Structures are given as structure tokens and as C-alpha cells.
Amino acid sequence: MSSITMKRRMVLWFIGFFIVWNIATYFLFTRPGNTDDHMFKSSKEFSERLNRLQGRLKDQMVLNEQLLHEIEQEKVKIINKIKNIPAANEEHQPPKLIIQDQENEKPAEESKPDYPFHTYKIPIVVIACNRPSAIKRSLNSLLDTRPSAEQFPIYVSQDCGDQKTANEIRTFGDKVVHMRQPDLSPIANLPANQKKFEGYYKISRHYKWALDQMFIRNSFDAVIIVEDDLDVSVDFFEYFLATYPLLKEDPTLWCVSAWNDNGRDTRIEKNPGLLYRSDFFPGLGWMLLRDAWLELAPKWPAGFWDDWMRLPDQRRDRSCIRPEISRTDTFGKFGVSKGQFFEQHLKFITLNKEFYSFTTKDLSYLLKKNYDPAFKERVYGVDEWTLQEIKTNQGQGPSEVRITYTDKNSFKSITKALGIMQDLKSGVPRTGYLGIVTCVFNGQRIYIAPGRHWSGYHVDWS
Structure with missing residues (x-):
């Protein structure tokens, strides 16, 4: 039985016990001669108490969910630390290629x-x-x-x-x-x-x-x-x-x-x-x-x-x-x-x-461990072209080329010239990964990339 199911059963048991206790209290301590008004008042108070209890139980369930989530996160971190210890025969495995031609797929x-x-x-x-x-x-x-x-x-x-x-x-x-x-x-x-x-x-x-x-x-x-x-x-x-x-x-x-x-x-x-x-x-x-x-x-x-x-x-x-x-x-x-x-x-x-x-x-x-090395190898392994070469060659030449941007303004100039989205959110360009944006222009794959030693996004770029 899952912990969530067990927790819900405990909550239902507690609510049932609470209701039985209140009913028993009512019959033991309420005199038979009480008026209808008094009975109505007691019933209303009882209902209000149940509503307050229900609210507290819902709040507690949300807190419990969040606590279980935090425990699970810690468990994942520990497992990942163990998994990331490389085996001796894995250190020099060649990275997979990211983009495969459909004809060459297995x-x-x-x-x-x-x-x-x-x-x-x-x-x-x-x-x-x-x-x-x-x-x-x-x-x-x-x-x-x-x-x-x-x-x-x-x-x-x-x-x-x-x-x-x-x-x-x-x-x-x-x-x-x-x-x-x-x-x-x-x-x-x-x-x-x-x-x-x-x-x-x-x-x-x-x-x-x-x-x-x-x-x-x-x-x-x-x-x-x-x-x-x-x-x-x-x-x-x-x-x-x-x-x-x-x-x-x-x-x-x-x-x-x-x-x-x-x-x-x-x-x-x-x-x-x-x-x-x-x-x-x-x-x-x-x-x-x-x-x-x-x-x-x-x-x-x-x-x-x-x-x-x-x-x-x-x-x-x-x-x-x-x-x-x-x-x-x-x-x-x-x-x-x-x-x-x-x-x-x-x-x-x-x-x-x-x-x-x-x-x-x-x-x-x-998966990141496979994707990152292969993606960077592919992007930085193709010829670097200028924007002028890309526009004037009309797709002639290599099937994939890279164009380098150095700052926010050069990035926006390149993306505008290629007809793709220019805006950034907290420094991250649309579709960007590791600072790299890719698209097709005149049938040619273009990688719009920062320098090879990119160190992260500039959050003030917008």
C-alpha cells in the first residue's frame, strides 16, 4: 500500500472518530428539555467545527505532499551522485551523434x-x-x-x-x-x-x-x-x-x-x-x-x-x-x-x-550525459561562416555551418537577418541550448553559437 493511500485512510479514520465523539458528547451532556433553538445552535457549531477541521486537514495534506517531495528529491540527488561515478571503461566512449538521417537509422x-x-x-x-x-x-x-x-x-x-x-x-x-x-x-x-x-x-x-x-x-x-x-x-x-x-x-x-x-x-x-x-x-x-x-x-x-x-x-x-x-x-x-x-x-x-x-x-x-558532448562536437566541428557568406552563397556549400555571436546586439542582428525569433528571456534565446540556436536557412543548417568557451547566459540580456 502506498504512503499516500495509507495517509488518506488515517485521515478518514480520524474524521470518523471525531464525528462519533461529538455525537456521543451531545447525547451524554445535552439535557432532554433543551429548546429547538439550542439544538439548532449546537448543530451549527458542530458543522462549523467540522468545516474548520476539514480545512486544517487539507492544509496538512498539502504540507505532507511537499515534505514527501523534498525527501524524494534528496533520494534522487544521492542516487545521481552514485550513478555519476564513471566506470573505468566508460571514460573514453565516443559520443553519439545527435541528428541522424532517416535513411541511416537502425x-x-x-x-x-x-x-x-x-x-x-x-x-x-x-x-x-x-x-x-x-x-x-x-x-x-x-x-x-x-x-x-x-x-x-x-x-x-x-x-x-x-x-x-x-x-x-x-x-x-x-x-x-x-x-x-x-x-x-x-x-x-x-x-x-x-x-x-x-x-x-x-x-x-x-x-x-x-x-x-x-x-x-x-x-x-x-x-x-x-x-x-x-x-x-x-x-x-x-x-x-x-x-x-x-x-x-x-x-x-x-x-x-x-x-x-x-x-x-x-x-x-x-x-x-x-x-x-x-x-x-x-x-x-x-x-x-x-x-x-x-x-x-x-x-x-x-x-x-x-x-x-x-x-x-x-x-x-x-x-x-x-x-x-x-x-x-x-x-x-x-x-x-x-x-x-x-x-x-x-x-x-x-x-x-x-x-x-x-x-x-x-x-x-x-539524456544530458549523451547529448551535451555530441551536440558541442557537432556544432563546433562544422565550418564557421560569416552572415554575408551565408546570405550570398544561397545554400551552396556545406550542409551545416556555424555563425558566431559575441554579444546581445550581434545575436539580435544575426537572428533578425535569418528571420527567426530575436527576443531573450533572462538571457536565454528561444530554442537555445548551451547558448546555441539552430535553424535552416536556404536549405542549409545554421548553428548560431557563442564562442567555444561559453560560460553561461547573461540574465541582463533582454
Whole structure:
């Protein structure tokens, strides 16, 4: 029996004992001649005492969850220290190559990992508000591609209290679980200069409630989070199923994302099997583990949760897995952000159309111990070109080249010239890993990289 199950049984036993004790006290010490008013008063006091007890028990359960999480983290640290002691015959093993040509990949039966994929249960929670047509499209996209209702249950968490949206969700019947965020009140004590951003604060409040429901109330081990304005690819569930064990195994990973910020058609390679590590939290369809949520929940921000996730105090040098070709696509031109970046960028992101059988492939190259040495060897092993050479050669020459940036301004000049995202969050560029951003330009793979002796991100770069 798990410790969580035992703990819940103890709580239920305690509540039952408390109720019996109060009933016994009432009959022993209350005189038969008491008036109805006195009986009503006693009943009301009894109910209030039960409510207070219930509140204290819920608080204690959250504290216990956090304590168990801290103990588990310490255990993982000890195990990792033991694992990281290199064996004598492992020190000089050559690194694996990161990107393989599909033609040269091992046959599926030779490279299939030994993971019990059929036993994993990974629910999806859809964050919704007041867009009935959007939630209909989003849920149809998920249901049309979902391979198993039992393995991938779908929950819809609705904020805003919009009845038309609620009615639309109900049309899906028992195919989804409908949850309603109970706190619809205005955000209290919001500074005057933040009033126009109240929607972002409500979204952050909703995320906190929804993820508490999934991880604490339902005790799911992992959850895939999507918004109500996303379409998903034909292999969306396959992608997350295959990467789930990597997320469990590698403590330097803290999320898997379906999104490539630079995933427009002309900036990607048409290879659905390409996956990367990224220091930038992408969002837009992402998977998180319960342990990570128990760490984040106590300090969850009042607003702008996604940028908060990108701060060093939350990221803690951890990375996400992301694809070359996005497994989600946003149609959310209208929403709290008022279509910010949609017309200029988001609507051009390509959604993968070809099913790729990730669960039959060996994805262990994405583990940090394998990925880092091979990735750096590949990037710094190709020819270094200037921006002018890249633009004038029109894709002629080597299939892969590197261009070096030296500071924030040179990075932004290069990315602007190549037509990819230029912004940085706490010094981390979109899709960046070890300071390196990669894209395709005129059919040529470009690595935009710092010097070979890169020492870390500059948090003041923005």
C-alpha cells in the first residue's frame, strides 16, 4: 500500500472518530428539555467545527505532499551522485551523434527501447475560458488523434463562468471531464498600472487551481497542458508517450514541449524525427511531472506565469525537450494577448502532418550525459561562416555551418537577418541550448553559437 493511500485512510479514520465523539458528547451532556433553538445552535457549531477541521486537514495534506517531495528529491540527488561515478571503461566512449538521417537509422526492431509504454497514464488538461468555438475545435483535434481514452483521459478546466462555453463542453459527454474554476472574483489589490493586465493574473490563478486539481487532488504523476486554441498533430500523443520516461529518468529535464518557436516552414528541416534539448521553456502544449509541480506550486506567481517559468530561480539550469517540427499549432488570434505576434509569427508555424513512431526509437541520446558532448562536437566541428557568406552563397556549400555571436546586439542582428525569433528571456534565446540556436536557412543548417568557451547566459540580456 502506498504512503499516500495509507495517509488518506488515517485521515478518514480520524474524521470518523471525531464525528462519533461529538455525537456521543451531545447525547451524554445535552439535557432532554433543551429548546429547538439550542439544538439548532449546537448543530451549527458542530458543522462549523467540522468545516474548520476539514480545512486544517487539507492544509496538512498539502504540507505532507511537499515534505514527501523534498525527501524524494534528496533520494534522487544521492542516487545521481552514485550513478555519476564513471566506470573505468566508460571514460573514453565516443559520443553519439545527435541528428541522424532517416535513411541511416537502425531498423525499429533493433532500436526499440525497453519501456512499458502501454502502462503509462498521462492525462491532458485543456485550459478554457469563454471561447465556445475554440474549445470545440481543440477537443475535436485531441479526440480525433487520441489512441486510448483510458491511457490519455482529457480534462477541461474552465474559468470565466461562460455558459455557452460550458454548454459546448457538455456536448462531448463522458469523453471529457469538465472542471469549473470556482473563484471568478476580480483580482484584489492589483496596482493601477497593472489593471490593464488583469486577464493575465486571472489566467495565472486559473493555472494554479487547475494544476492543483490534477496533481494534488487526483495525484497524477504527469500531465500534458494545452490551451483551448491549439490543434495537435497526428503523433501528438505518441510524442509525449515516448518522451515521458526520459523526463522521469533525467533530473536535468523539467518539461517536454510540443512547440518550436522557430518552427515556420522555411526555417525547419522536413524530418519529423528530429528532437532537441532546449534551455528555453516553450509552453504551447507541454508535459510536467508531479514532483516539479510540488516544487513550483508554493511560489506560483500572481500573473505572467510563463515568463516566470523562464526565470533562473524556476528553471534552475534545467531543460525541455522540443521538436524540430511543432506538434501543436495555435489558431488563437483572439484572446487576452489580443493576437500579439500572431500575424507576424505564430500563424506561420508548421504543424507536423506525418506520423512518426517515436516509441520504436531509442531516444536516450536526449539524456544530458549523451547529448551535451555530441551536440558541442557537432556544432563546433562544422565550418564557421560569416552572415554575408551565408546570405550570398544561397545554400551552396556545406550542409551545416556555424555563425558566431559575441554579444546581445550581434545575436539580435544575426537572428533578425535569418528571420527567426530575436527576443531573450533572462538571457536565454528561444530554442537555445548551451547558448546555441539552430535553424535552416536556404536549405542549409545554421548553428548560431557563442564562442567555444561559453560560460553561461547573461540574465541582463533582454
